[in-house]
Amino acid sequence: MNAPDLTTAHWVKSSYSSGEGQCVEVAALTHTIATRDSKNLNSPVLLFTRDDWRDFIGAVSRREFGG
Known part of the structure; x- marks a missing residue:
């Protein structure tokens, strides 16, 4: 995945x-989150595909991570 331009990201x-x-903080970009x-x-920015973010x-929401 290419690094997106974050200069105009709305966090x-x-x-x-x-x-x-x-x-x-989260920013919805054109193709990634x-x-x-x-x-x-x-700090470093972590990027997720929209499908991976939706699954996460x-x-x-289903409390699959325990605790």
Whole structure:
């Protein structure tokens, strides 16, 4: 996957964020979903295909990760 241009990405945090920097930020790009650490905006960005992101969110919603 080629690295996308993130200069115009619109980053968002969950409305459940405590504001203490314990969240990730997400940006929906044309072909991918980008995530980054909200307390370190210069941290590496993780990229997911839209299908993989949809599957991940579904698994979280179904509480498939224990805990």
